[in-house]
Amino acid sequence: MPLIQVTMIQGRTPEQKNAFFEQVTAVAVETLGVKPEQVRVVINEVPAEHWCIGGLSKAVIDARNAAKG
Known part of the structure; x- marks a missing residue:
């Protein structure tokens, strides 16, 4: 059972995270030969x-970049 851990900065929407989950799971299934329900x-x-x-x-x-305009 693969466990894939990702660290990212806060701020993505639930929709972005769900799309990420789907795509990462699909890649794991394809490359590792596992079932989707085995991927975490x-x-x-x-x-x-x-x-x-x-x-x-x-x-x-980010604050500095925003101040620069």
């Missing part, structure tokens, strides 16, 4: 304040 997918959502890129949080980067 877990999304760990992280606040932008806790996601760092180049020493700055994603929240700070």
